[in-house]
Amino acid sequence: MSGQTTVAVAPVGNNPFLRAVAALSTLAGWCSAAMIVIAVGITCQMIFIRFVLNGSTVWQTEAVIYLMIAATLVGLPYVQRLRGHVNVDLIPLALPMGARRALAILTLTVSSAIVAMMLWYGYEYWHFAWDRGWRSDTVWGVRLWIPYLALPVGFGLLLLQLLADLLAVILKIDRPFGLEEH
Amino acid sequence: TELRLSHQWSNNDVRHKVAQIVADEAAAANVDLEIKIFGGKSLFKPREQYNPLSRGQLDMTVLPLSYAGGQQPAYNLTLMPGLVKNHDHAARLVKSPFMAELEKKMAEDDVMVLVHGYLAGGFAGKDGCITSIDDMPGKQTRAAGKAFEQMLAGAGASIASMASSEIYNAMQTGVLDAANTSSSSFVSYRIYEQVACYTPPGDFALWFMYQPLLVNKSTFEALTPEQQAALRAGAEKAQAFYLEEAKKEDAESRRVFSEAGVEIDDMTAEEFEAWRELAARTSYKAFVEETPDGQMLLDLALAVE
Amino acid sequence: MDPLLLGALVAIFTILVLFSGVSVAIGLLIVSAGFLMVFDGMRSLELMPEIFFGKLDNFALLSIPMFIIMGSSIASTRASADLYEALERWLTRVPGGLVISNLGACALFAAMSGSSPATCAAIGKMGIPEMRKRGYPDGVAAGSIAAGGTLGILIPPSVTMIVYGIATETSIGRLFLAGVIPGLMLVGLFMAWSMYSTWRSGNLAVISARTYSWTEKFEVLPRVLPFLAIIVGVLYALYGGIATPSETAAIGALLCLLIAMIIYKLWNPRDLWVVLRDSTRESVMILFIIAAAGVFSYMLSSLFITQAIAEWIGTLDVNRWVLMACVNVFLLIAGFFLPPVAVILMAAPILLPIITTAGFDPIWFAVVLTINMEIGLISPPVGLNLYVINGIAPDISLKTILYGSLPFVACMVLAIVLLCLFPGLATWLPDAVMGPGF
Ligand code: NA
Numbered sequence: 005m006s007g008q009t010t011v012a013v014a015p016v017g018n019n020p021f022l023r024a025v026a027a028l029s030t031l032a033g034w035c036s037a038a039m040i041v042i043a044v045g046i047t048c049q050m051i052f053i054r055f056v057l058n059g060s061t062v063w064q065t066e067a068v069i070y071l072m073i074a075a076t077l078v079g080l081p082y083v084q085r086l087r088g089h090v091n092v093d094l095i096p097l098a099l100p101m102g103a104r105r106a107l108a109i110l111t112l113t114v115s116s117a118i119v120a121m122m123l124w125y126g127y128e129y130w131h132f133a134w135d136r137g138w139r140s141d142t143v144w145g146v147r148l149w150i151p152y153l154a155l156p157v158g159f160g161l162l163l164l165q166l167l168a169d170l171l172a173v174i175l176k177i178d179r180p181f182g183l184e185e186h
Numbered sequence: 187t188e189l190r191l192s193h194q195w196s197n198n199d200v201r202h203k204v205a206q207i208v209a210d211e212a213a214a215a216n217v218d219l220e221i222k223i224f225g226g227k228s229l230f231k232p233r234e235q236y237n238p239l240s241r242g243q244l245d246m247t248v249l250p251l252s253y254a255g256g257q258q259p260a261y262n263l264t265l266m267p268g269l270v271k272n273h274d275h276a277a278r279l280v281k282s283p284f285m286a287e288l289e290k291k292m293a294e295d296d297v298m299v300l301v302h303g304y305l306a307g308g309f310a311g312k313d314g315c316i317t318s319i320d321d322m323p324g325k326q327t328r329a330a331g332k333a334f335e336q337m338l339a340g341a342g343a344s345i346a347s348m349a350s351s352e353i354y355n356a357m358q359t360g361v362l363d364a365a366n367t368s369s370s371s372f373v374s375y376r377i378y379e380q381v382a383c384y385t386p387p388g389d390f391a392l393w394f395m396y397q398p399l400l401v402n403k404s405t406f407e408a409l410t411p412e413q414q415a416a417l418r419a420g421a422e423k424a425q426a427f428y429l430e431e432a433k434k435e436d437a438e439s440r441r442v443f444s445e446a447g448v449e450i451d452d453m454t455a456e457e458f459e460a461w462r463e464l465a466a467r468t469s470y471k472a473f474v475e476e477t478p479d480g481q482m483l484l485d486l487a488l489a490v491e
Numbered sequence: 492m493d494p495l496l497l498g499a500l501v502a503i504f505t506i507l508v509l510f511s512g513v514s515v516a517i518g519l520l521i522v523s524a525g526f527l528m529v530f531d532g533m534r535s536l537e538l539m540p541e542i543f544f545g546k547l548d549n550f551a552l553l554s555i556p557m558f559i560i561m562g563s564s565i566a567s568t569r570a571s572a573d574l575y576e577a578l579e580r581w582l583t584r585v586p587g588g589l590v591i592s593n594l595g596a597c598a599l600f601a602a603m604s605g606s607s608p609a610t611c612a613a614i615g616k617m618g619i620p621e622m623r624k625r626g627y628p629d630g631v632a633a634g635s636i637a638a639g640g641t642l643g644i645l646i647p648p649s650v651t652m653i654v655y656g657i658a659t660e661t662s663i664g665r666l667f668l669a670g671v672i673p674g675l676m677l678v679g680l681f682m683a684w685s686m687y688s689t690w691r692s693g694n695l696a697v698i699s700a701r702t703y704s705w706t707e708k709f710e711v712l713p714r715v716l717p718f719l720a721i722i723v724g725v726l727y728a729l730y731g732g733i734a735t736p737s738e739t740a741a742i743g744a745l746l747c748l749l750i751a752m753i754i755y756k757l758w759n760p761r762d763l764w765v766v767l768r769d770s771t772r773e774s775v776m777i778l779f780i781i782a783a784a785g786v787f788s789y790m791l792s793s794l795f796i797t798q799a800i801a802e803w804i805g806t807l808d809v810n811r812w813v814l815m816a817c818v819n820v821f822l823l824i825a826g827f828f829l830p831p832v833a834v835i836l837m838a839a840p841i842l843l844p845i846i847t848t849a850g851f852d853p854i855w856f857a858v859v860l861t862i863n864m865e866i867g868l869i870s871p872p873v874g875l876n877l878y879v880i881n882g883i884a885p886d887i888s889l890k891t892i893l894y895g896s897l898p899f900v901a902c903m904v905l906a907i908v909l910l911c912l913f914p915g916l917a918t919w920l921p922d923a924v925m926g927p928g929f
């Protein structure tokens with residue numbers, strides 16, 4: 005949440021895999037933030053061109069949309085690392101430690117499976133667009149494999165971060181669901 | 187057998203009625219064929235329908251074929267300024283060798299046409315009429331379709347791209363000076379409350395958009411001969427209805443705008459010719475450059491009397 | 492299987508999955524994939540990434556991160572402290588003056604931020620410690636900020652209004668205006684309650700901590716100017732024909748970043764990164780839920796559940812106010828467990844046809860829905876504002892915060908009742924400014 009003074013971060017301990025994934029997710033987070041800032045800039049440029057110069061805006065709307073999609077997808081692993089994806093932790097809180105750990109392992113495994121599926125079909129969709137040379141049906145005519153690339157990249161990185169979180173719970177580097185013991 | 191049809195229109199739109207006629211006729215034929223209609227974007231967004239259709243994940247759709255112009259550049263000819271003169275000309279066009287060529291392209295994507303149909307549209311100006319090329323310079327304009335954007339930019343307009351649903355607000359706040367869209371959108375989005383002048387499609391009209399009812403080819407071929415016959419019979423009835431309603435929509439938009447006190451100004455033959463020359467230099471040229479066989483397809487379309 | 496029965500099955504399964512502690516967005520994807528696989532065949536899974544991408548393919552969504560950046564950039568400067576200080580100096584003699592200053596600051600800040608947690612954090616960081624220092628009970632301090640922060644999504648700009656506008660294709664400009672009067676009304680109710688409870692408690696010692704001279708009162712006013720400049724600038728861009736609502740958000744974000752950098756000297760790259768990190772974190776979280784909820788609603792529609800429920804409700808012959816009461820209870824319960832955007836995206840396609848058929852105005856309904864979501868923000872188990880308060884004041888127990896915010900929840904329920912009695916509270920302003928239209 006904005007303005008919060010402290011941000012929870014998934015602990016990595018001394019595990020090299022966890023450290024590498026954490027670094028990768030952080031890099032992805034920087035890219036995501038950068039894309040949001042660029043989208044702000046392009047939108048303001050578009051308003052300037054149209055309102056002040058009374059000129060045509062051909063590519064801006066599309067570019068901003070694709071940047072925002074990419075920012076979302078590429079930002080997923082970073083937000084996962086910052087524990088920013090909201091969940092309902094009522095039942096995990098009520099469970100004793102052993103059961104809580106088992107539930108965390110189960111949910112992380114199923115999450116990884118669904119994200120792996122999104123990665124696989126996302127890759128197929130991207131490949132389809134690449135193979136057939138699809139373009140957007142606008143004057144700008146973007147080659148669609150470029151924006152679609154965000155699907156396999158974003159879900160791939162999120163999968164890595166989820167697997168790292170799973171490993172951290174199994175190795176007891178991180179507490180299940182990041183919850184304090186009671 | 188159950189077939190799923192997706193479209194983006196409301197229940198009282200002519201394109202929904204076309205789909206409904208086909209569905210009703212198929213049901214009435216008693217050949218174990220039910221068409222389930224998912225209207226009003228309830229299943230797919232408008233531009234997301236062609237891909238699932240071509241991969242067999244969706245059975246049928248009614249959509250502007252030019253939406254898939256990024257996948258098959260040839261489809262851009264179905265929304266090209268000045269290519270269709272009026273609805274009767276459009277009816278001849280769909281039976282021509284030009285359409286046969288397009289259907290070959292569709293077959294490449296495992297798609298075929300059940301019901302052909304064109305809808306027309308016009309121009310509206312916030313402060314004055316948009317009939318001739320000379321009306322365009324400096325105007326912030328929303329154009330429906332890539333080829334129109336290229337042509338209007340060629341006439342000196344500034345292009346602002348937005349959905350037709352945003353025209354009303356954009357005109358109200360002054361973001362937009364002029365707009366080009368279909369007759370039915372002009373009416374359903376109540377654009378007559380915001381403009382001074384309307385140029386409806388009449389004897390001369392630039393804007394015709396091909397919006398067929400499509401079916402996945404493999405799905406169709408997997409049906410029994412009786413089911414196929416029932417669909418074809420329904421489609422024939424629907425196509426006749428579609429043509430009549432398309433003409434009525436243009437007349438209706440003219441009536442609604444003039445009753446709302448908006449000035450009506452038709453395009454003259456000379457103005458139309460000037461637009462078409464401009465289109466040849468801008469949109470036709472760009473189309474031929476980016477489309478394999480583009481010149482051949484364009485010539486076929488222009489050859490239809 | 493009968494679509495209604497299938498719908499019940501989806502509801503049960505969704506509750507089970509979401510309660511397992513999996514993140515909401517991924518949980519929605521799991522449920523969608525499960526039902527699509529079983530009832531629509533394996534091949535429909537192929538479509539999921541395409542639909543996911545398509546739900547994000549919308550220019551209006553741009554405004555979500557933009558309105559969040561507006562809030563978080565200002566929140567990271569001393570601007571909210573200035574705002575808070577100014578209100579405090581002027582309201583010091585009023586019973587419960589400090590609480591009222593905080594609520595006023597929340598309302599003003601809400602006019603710059605599209606998100607409730609951001610509003611809550613911005614004012615709470617200053618307000619909660621100050622109120623506790625002056626002897627206000629912990630419950631009042633935490634509860635008033637938790638509740639005041641929820642105004643972020645009612646007073647424009649608002650992220651949830653944008654999401655509602657996209658889901659139901661209603662004008663975002665109109666929705667924003669519809670939130671203004673109910674937002675002010677809610678602040679009024681909050682303040683009235685605070686004054687009354689302070690007066691009743693007889694704890695007048697906390698009121699007159701100190702008094703300020705007129706010089707002191709006037710010298711803080713210029714420091715509120717940047718706020719007013721931003722609010723006026725954004726309103727002018729929005730309703731003055733410069734930009735569409737989504738584009739306005741970008742102007743607002745740029746304006747706030749510039750003001751934060753130039754006036755409040757937010758130059759340090761590390762501080763700037765904190766602003767961007769927090770905005771990215773909240774935006775990506777919301778956009779992920781939006782896309783996943785889109786896949787979920789595709790599943791509901793594809794299995795004909797949405798259509799069947801709408802049809803079924805249509806056949807019920809109930810009084811429209813009974814219907815509205817049921818809808819409110821449903822929204823309230825959903826709001827307990829899910830963040831606002833998820834509720835809106837999952838419920839709007841089902842509820843809107845029902846609401847409009849019963850003769851309710853979709854713009855008016857957006858306001859009622861938003862107030863319901865505000866209650867959800869300060870109720871467990873998923874109350875985003877509660878997390879924020881917990882981050883600011885970890886030593887105040889959840890129970891204390893909850894009891895403290897209960898009277899404000901009552902105010903929100905009262906506001907919903909008032910809106911039902913006088914729908915014009917929501918619809919008058921948009922009609923007056925934009926004319927009766929879309
Ligand atoms: Na707000």
Ligand code: NA
Nearest residue numbers: 827867870873
């Ligand atoms: Na809640």
